[in-house]
Amino acid sequence: MKGILFDIGGVLYVGDRPVPGALEAIASLQGRFAMRFVTNSTRKPPETIHAKLTDMGFMIEPQQLFTALAAARQIVEEAGGKAVTILTEEAEKYFGSLYCIDTRSPFVVVGDAGENFNYPRMNRAFRALMNGARLIAAAKNRYFKDADGELSLDAGGFVTALEYAAGVEATVVGKPSTEFFRQALRSMNVAPEEAVMVGDDIESDIAGAQRAGIRAILVRTGKFRPSDLEGDIKPDAVIDSVADLPKILGVS
Amino acid sequence: MKGILFDIGGVLYVGDRPVPGALEAIASLQGRFAMRFVTNSTRKPPETIHAKLTDMGFMIEPQQLFTALAAARQIVEEAGGKAVTILTEEAEKYFGSLYCIDTRSPFVVVGDAGENFNYPRMNRAFRALMNGARLIAAAKNRYFKDADGELSLDAGGFVTALEYAAGVEATVVGKPSTEFFRQALRSMNVAPEEAVMVGDDIESDIAGAQRAGIRAILVRTGKFRPSDLEGDIKPDAVIDSVADLPKILGVS
Numbered sequence: 001m002k003g004i005l006f007d008i009g010g011v012l013y014v015g016d017r018p019v020p021g022a023l024e025a026i027a028s029l030q031g032r033f034a035m036r037f038v039t040n041s042t043r044k045p046p047e048t049i050h051a052k053l054t055d056m057g058f059m060i061e062p063q064q065l066f067t068a069l070a071a072a073r074q075i076v077e078e079a080g081g082k083a084v085t086i087l088t089e090e091a092e093k094y095f096g097s098l099y100c101i102d103t104r105s106p107f108v109v110v111g112d113a114g115e116n117f118n119y120p121r122m123n124r125a126f127r128a129l130m131n132g133a134r135l136i137a138a139a140k141n142r143y144f145k146d147a148d149g150e151l152s153l154d155a156g157g158f159v160t161a162l163e164y165a166a167g168v169e170a171t172v173v174g175k176p177s178t179e180f181f182r183q184a185l186r187s188m189n190v191a192p193e194e195a196v197m198v199g200d201d202i203e204s205d206i207a208g209a210q211r212a213g214i215r216a217i218l219v220r221t222g223k224f225r226p227s228d229l230e231g232d233i234k235p236d237a238v239i240d241s242v243a244d245l246p247k248i249l250g251v252s
Numbered sequence: 253m254k255g256i257l258f259d260i261g262g263v264l265y266v267g268d269r270p271v272p273g274a275l276e277a278i279a280s281l282q283g284r285f286a287m288r289f290v291t292n293s294t295r296k297p298p299e300t301i302h303a304k305l306t307d308m309g310f311m312i313e314p315q316q317l318f319t320a321l322a323a324a325r326q327i328v329e330e331a332g333g334k335a336v337t338i339l340t341e342e343a344e345k346y347f348g349s350l351y352c353i354d355t356r357s358p359f360v361v362v363g364d365a366g367e368n369f370n371y372p373r374m375n376r377a378f379r380a381l382m383n384g385a386r387l388i389a390a391a392k393n394r395y396f397k398d399a400d401g402e403l404s405l406d407a408g409g410f411v412t413a414l415e416y417a418a419g420v421e422a423t424v425v426g427k428p429s430t431e432f433f434r435q436a437l438r439s440m441n442v443a444p445e446e447a448v449m450v451g452d453d454i455e456s457d458i459a460g461a462q463r464a465g466i467r468a469i470l471v472r473t474g475k476f477r478p479s480d481l482e483g484d485i486k487p488d489a490v491i492d493s494v495a496d497l498p499k500i501l502g503v504s
Contacts, residue, residue: 114371115370115371115372116371117370117371117374118367118369118370118371119366119367119368119369119370119405120367122369122405122409123404123405126403126404126405126409127402127403127404130395130403142416142417142418142419143378143417150379151378151382152375152378152379153371153374153375153378153413153417154417156416156417157374157378157412157413157414157416157417158413160409160412160413160415160416160417161410161412161413162409163412164394164408164409164412165394165395165405165406165408165412166394167394
């Protein structure tokens with residue numbers, strides 16, 4: 001075991017508070033393992049996510065963050081194009097000059113946009129797709145655990161809406177894309193069989209990592225529901241929370 | 253040939269104007285054929301649609317209207333339940349005391365809601381579905397020809413979004429549901445082989461009617477695009493507009 005991939009929201013923290021014991025667990029693992037924090041969270045740019053984690057007390061370096069929003073931006077930038085986006089305002093600012101509202105743009109980028117999932121934005125994206133734009137889904141998660149404790153709609157449904165209406169298929173950038181997991185591993189020079197993924201999403205984190213050849217540990221925090229264990233996807237291990245990770249990896 | 257089913261928007265009128273020759277065509281066919289005007293248009297209650305048509309000059313009786321919104325309302329009413337809805341305000345008023353915002357409601361009803369396709373409503377519907385509500389799609393059209401001449405998102409994508417996120421399958425009430433076409437035919441006592449459907453939507457109108465055993469005529473108005481004729485669906489006839497219908501039915 002050389003490397004660990006962590007999901008962030010629901011694993012390191014829930015709501016705005018660190019999971020009990022998570023700060024100590026991450027601190028005890030840093031230096032012993034290569035680590036990347038991989039997230040489909042697209043509401044905020046990587047810098048803001050890093051600042052939030054360090055403010056909570058997590059010992060994490062900026063280059064250990066691996067976000068779907070950054071990966072989506074990279075695709076548009078490398079193609080030299082611009083994108084009609086459905087993102088939060090903060091995430092749209094992160095796109096800078098790559099952001100536009102011209103329905104002749106070559107890209108449509110969709111992330112978790114919250115209240116910005118409105119008809120004008122959805123329809124603008126639809127029209128760009130009908131004009132031939134490529135649909136980039138930063139993520140395709142079905143739902144997330146919201147601040148009020150209930151599950152709320154994530155970007156996945158809205159991506160599916162655009163796919164159905166425009167008759168196209170999205171390129172999914174974030175988890176559970178095999179390429180996303182592999183990129184994260186390559187950035188720390190670790191092979192899939194030398195790594196483990198820790199997440200709270202049975203589909204994106206667990207099934208996604210396993211398809212990429214990585215063992216996957218499910219935590220019982222965040223969006224975990226007992227029914228997650230009744231389906232076809234079998235985690236390699238299930239732990240109460242990330243606080244139990246050092247113990248099962250042999251770190252006291 | 254005993255009966256004719258007509259789609260309304262895009263066939264009888266485009267934007268707010270009757271298709272040239274449509275008023276005369278409908279007038280000449282009334283009395284010679286049993287007729288129903290079947291529509292997935294769910295933005296307005298049946299009375300309002302009828303008033304709009306008669307204001308334009310169409311000679312149509314109220315009982316000749318057959319709308320998906322009315323069919324959806326009937327399901328909720330017959331079950332004695334209430335529904336969380338994503339509809340226009342006018343259509344929600346038509347639901348009257350059947351409308352509610354309680355996410356423990358037994359039904360979710362989705363129609364073409366326009367600007368009401370917003371995050372708070374979508375998320376409320378999602379939560380009701382996660383609590384076990386049944387998803388009723390008044391229609392599942394992909395798009396419609398908007399007032400500005402461009403195609404715009406219809407309810408279909410948003411229905412698909414909820415299906416994907418909540419892991420459920422919608423009951424589609426309107427076209428292309430075979431049951432919807434059959435109900436319209438039964439209401440005028442006409443068999444499928446004695447009827448013809450006239451529409452501008454290659455999927456909902458043409459393929460839907462043909463699956464119900466009804467011959468289908470595509471008009472080159474409304475949402476028609478030349479590429480509609482390049483796919484697997486073959487209309488039984490294609491005419492420039494509904495104005496040409498009397499001629500091909502042998503009515504001078």
